[in-house]
Amino acid sequence: MHNFQHLEGLFRQAAGESSLSQLKPGDALTDAVHDYFRHYGLETLLNDTSEVHAGFIDTGRFALWCQVWSPPAPTGTAFVIHGYFDHLGLYRHLLGCLLAKGWRVVLWDLPGHGLSSGPRADIEDFDDYQHCLAHLQATLQAQGMAPTPWLGVGQSTGAAILATDALTRRETAGWAGIVLLAPLVRPWRWSQSSWLHLIASPFLKELPRKYRPNSTDEQFTAFLRDQDPLQPGRLSVAWITAMRRWMPRLLALEPNPLPTLILQGEQDLTVDWEWNLAVLEEKFPNAEIYRHPEARHHLVNEADPIREVLFEALDGFVDNVVERGQ
Template sequence: MLKEYIAASPKAVIVIVHGAFEHGGRYKTLAENFRADGYSVVVGDLPGQGDEKGKRGHIRHFQQYIDTIEGWVTYAKDADLPVFLLGHSMGGLAVIRTMQDMALPVQGVILSSPALGIKNGAGKPLEAVSKVLDRVSPSMLVSYPYNPEIVTRNEEVWKMDRNDEKILDHVSVRWYKEFQRAIRKAHVKAMPDVPLLLMQAGDDKMVNLKDSKGWFNTQDLTEKAYKEWPGLYHEIFNEPENDQVYRYTINFIELHC
């Protein structure tokens, strides 16, 4: 189910796409800040996460994410306002893949530490096993303990996340393999020519900076901007310096609104 934050006199609509293991409810503060600044927000849960129906932590195909995001943007377009897509981590990857395949009519794309290359993936033995399981038992769940201390330095967020039952600690073999396949496709397909802002955590423990930079440098766009935040962990919108990140984001949106 989509959650809406409607501004009094909205200048645009921002569609937020959350990352892996989490859910749209974690973006309440960010959405309320956007609303206070005159931007309506649409945010929901991706398939297999949050309150969405279906097996938690499992998808059959990454296309499910693409179809979901397309639906959110279509819904946002009903307001007849400019629409911006903001994706974090795996949500950033899903936004990239959606734009590559669907070329949605959005005013701009904002990526927060997009998952274009993952640190600490499965070792070679597990990779080999996962290829077999992807064929014979794709919905089998494997443990992936969530550690809030490696995604943000914000202790208040640690406390909330440790009590958040909607955060996943298991994902399916198929989810993992589809994640990998989506990363590979993102690096070989082209983005449509829309304004792009990629913001990358400088001390990211989850994704590889070189992959974000490498992908960004290959994009042949009329307008694109790369901003690295030195010392910040993966969730830049939750970091103690989040106000600086937010203002940078707002400046980009206002420039293209």
């Protein structure tokens, strides 16, 4: 399987004053990215957009792989933040849902994930994620590519990043609303794994990754395990250390009345979802919370019947965000 790492050199050669290049039919860049789009099913969404931009945004520390998908006359800009071990190529269902609602959609690979630079599945501090998000938003805003209102959508670690941003930057972050999908505050069985981390961290740098079916869509979980060349094969102990330092910082932040939707599966064995929801309900007192009894962790790639119900809740929330902004 090709790992698509050659795309960075091609996009950097093509980049002009803008960090991102528009993908036009027949262009060399469009042809180069075709296999990537096809492998992750993104090419099926090209008919739903008026234009697609892609490229690498430099933050000073990281080069972030970013795509901006735009319908005609976008309602606003939705920033999508993926979860740990993920990358933007896995988010076609959510991308299609947001495009259908008329939103310009910004997707990007976190540092150490997908095509972005950085040690694989690693981060020195969760604040690095916040810096990347703020830098990416400022870059796109300066280039006139991020019309308001702004909607944030995060899955798992992406939801943790988004929640931290909303609670830290507050009104200056510019969010009209945020959607937290299976949000991380602490992992499943953290009381046990926390002690293991304390014991092991001085001696181990990484652990073999164990693939668990985190969705009821068996085709998706098989794809992750066997057919996705961008999946990291190791769990970074330093990443767990960074998460451990981040947790008390989140808990110390003041609540924010920002319109918030939280979607959570009750069969989730990745995060400590009941504890997490109690924390986030306090941090976001206006949050709407929807729990699905059959959903597992990877909500954006759940089986169709489950995902359709979750996206109906998302649609309703997004409509309200638009109405409040008018």
